Amino acid sequence: AARSPDDLRCPVTVIMGHVDTGKTKLLDKIRKTNVQEGEAGGITQQIGATYFEKKTLETQTAKLNATEAFDIKIPGMLVIDTPGHESFANLRSRGSSLCDVAILVIDMMHGLEPQTIESLNMLREKKVPFVVALNKIDRCYAWKTCKDTPIRDALKEQEEGTISEFRSRSADTKLQLAELGVNSNLYWEMGDDDWCNSDFIPLVPTSAITGEGVQDVLMLLCQMSQRKIWKKLMWCANLEATVLEVKAIDGLGMTVDVLVVNGHLREGDKAVFCTLNGPIVTEIRGLLTPPPSREMRVKSEYIHHKEVKGALGVKVIGNNLDKVMAGTPVMIVGPNDEEEDIKAEVMSDLTNLEAKLSTDKVGVLVQASTLGALEALLQFLRVDTQPPIPVSAIGIGTIHKRDVTKISTMNEKGRPEYATILAFDVDIEKDAREHAVDMGVRIMTADIIYHLFDQFTRFMDELTA
Numbered sequence: 335a336a337r338s339p340d341d342l343r344c345p346v347t348v349i350m351g352h353v354d355t356g357k358t359k360l361l362d363k364i365r366k367t368n369v370q371e372g373e374a375g376g377i378t379q380q381i382g383a384t385y386f387e388k389k390t391l392e393t394q395t396a397k398l399n400a401t402e403a404f405d406i407k408i409p410g411m412l413v414i415d416t417p418g419h420e421s422f423a424n425l426r427s428r429g430s431s432l433c434d435v436a437i438l439v440i441d442m443m444h445g446l447e448p449q450t451i452e453s454l455n456m457l458r459e460k461k462v463p464f465v466v467a468l469n470k471i472d473r474c475y476a477w478k479t480c481k482d483t484p485i486r487d488a489l490k491e492q493e494e495g496t497i498s499e500f501r502s503r504s505a506d507t508k509l510q511l512a513e514l515g516v517n518s519n520l521y522w523e524m525g526d527d528d529w530c531n532s533d534f535i536p537l538v539p540t541s542a543i544t545g546e547g548v549q550d551v552l553m554l555l556c557q558m559s560q561r562k563i564w565k566k567l568m569w570c571a572n573l574e575a576t577v578l579e580v581k582a583i584d585g586l587g588m589t590v591d592v593l594v595v596n597g598h599l600r601e602g603d604k605a606v607f608c609t610l611n612g613p614i615v616t617e618i619r620g621l622l623t624p625p626p627s628r629e630m631r632v633k634s635e636y637i638h639h640k641e642v643k644g645a646l647g648v649k650v651i652g653n654n655l656d657k658v659m660a661g662t663p664v665m666i667v668g669p670n671d672e673e674e675d676i677k678a679e680v681m682s683d684l685t686n687l688e689a690k691l692s693t694d695k696v697g698v699l700v701q702a703s704t705l706g707a708l709e710a711l712l713q714f715l716r717v718d719t720q721p722p723i724p725v726s727a728i729g730i731g732t733i734h735k736r737d738v739t740k741i742s743t744m745n746e747k748g749r750p751e752y753a754t755i756l757a758f759d760v761d762i763e764k765d766a767r768e769h770a771v772d773m774g775v776r777i778m779t780a781d782i783i784y785h786l787f788d789q790f791t792r793f794m795d796e797l798t799a
């Protein structure tokens with residue numbers, strides 16, 4: 335069927351910004367959840383996905399829409415949460431590549447920070463329209479809480495001193511943005527056409543804790559979707575899907591979280607995925623989603639589907655999924671397709687990563703939970719560590735005995751310091767641990783990427799001391 339302006343899909347919205355600006359908290363506010371407090375170290379280290387139904391968008395903008403009278407036509411919204419920590423540039427890059435619109439979160443108390451600028455550049459490069467949330471407005475002097483209130487109403491309740499701090503902080507941010515060539519303004523001080531038909535960026539003060547301005551952010555995203563990028567959002571039957579994460583779930587085995595942007599996935603489809611060992615072809619045995627307004631990276635009571643339609647985040651169940659890599663495309667072999675062509679297309683990204691490994695085959699083994707985390711680690715070891723830490727092999731998922739055997743060869747090569755596995759956010763089999771002791775292999779583990787790097791650097795310093 336032809337694409338039609340009356341059949342829009344959900345916009346994929348990515349939320350980006352510097353670490354601890356309040357991205358996850360902002361989503362928690364909309365979801366009425368508490369995902370952020372369950373995160374290791376309070377930082378996000380994975381891409382997340384939450385689907386909001388149209389009725390949620392309507393109820394969560396109701397107070398504001400009493401005056402706006404804007405008719406929401408998009409069927410819902412899929413929001414992708416990204417990490418702000420500097421190590422995860424690749425996940426931010428992936429998020430910004432996957433999305434239609436974005437929220438750039440700035441901590442109003444800090445102004446622009448390094449990953450704000452990095453995120454901004456990614457969004458500009460990919461020409462993604464976005465709103466800026468000037469978050470933590472509740473930290474302005476003597477802020478009076480106006481729970482979940484549209485921002486202009488909340489500002490009316492504030493004393494002079496609070497308003498003047500808010501004015502001066504938002505003016506500072508505006509100036510910092512202008513220095514980077516970005517025109518912006520408080521959104522209600524702009525004409526409608528300013529931000530719909532030009533590249534002026536609307537600024538929305540928010541509090542992720544008390545909820546002021548959150549209605550405004552949602553409303554702007556809906557308006558942006560329907561007025562600015564509706565052509566892109568006309569639903570298309572051709573499958574466009576990407577692996578977000580690969581995860582073992584109790585009782586389900588290995589599952590793959592997939593972002594389906596366009597087209598359908600159906601139970602029984604013959605799907606092709608990318609792994610380190612080449613493409614795999616497998617039948618889709620199940621399609622699960624968390625309930626609406628629940629984060630996909632948090633285990634929940636899943637809903638089973640026979641078929642899903644983009645845009646949606648879905649957990650795919652099937653055989654042989656344990657080696658599938660995050661960030662790679664998913665394709666379906668249709669009745670008229672050559673399986674070999676589909677396989678080749680699915681594999682094309684990985685080649686780049688492997689090209690970056692140590693060419694003389696001397697270096698540590700890096701094992702991570704996802705391709706994204708692996709890319710981040712490799713980037714970190716290659717660029718951000720001085721001297722760079724060479725990597726001879728990479729792997730995704732649980733560490734097995736064979737991985738230990740593989741890297742133990744560094745001892746024979748006379749480079750025992752590289753008989754080391756840097757393991758990020760992965761499990762280690764019991765016999766792999768025992769084997770490591772026998773073979774003189776160190777396994778360094780961490781659930782925060784830069785801790786791994788610290789451990790290895792300390793170890794190298796001790797060696798050379």
Ligand code: GTP
Pocket residue numbers: 351352353354355356357358359360370376377378379416417418419469470471472473540541542543544
């Ligand atoms: P990363 O995912 O690690 O990049 O961080 P994030 O941007 O998701 O920030 P997160 O939601 O983890 O919030 C960081 C800290 O700021 C937490 O302690 C939050 O409680 C706090 N915080 C977030 N938003 C607000 C806000 O609007 N007001 C105040 N006062 N604190 C906030």
Ligand code: MG
Pocket residue numbers: 357358359377378415416417418
């Ligand atoms: Mg977060």
Ligand code: NA
Pocket residue numbers: 353354355376377378
């Ligand atoms: Na955080």
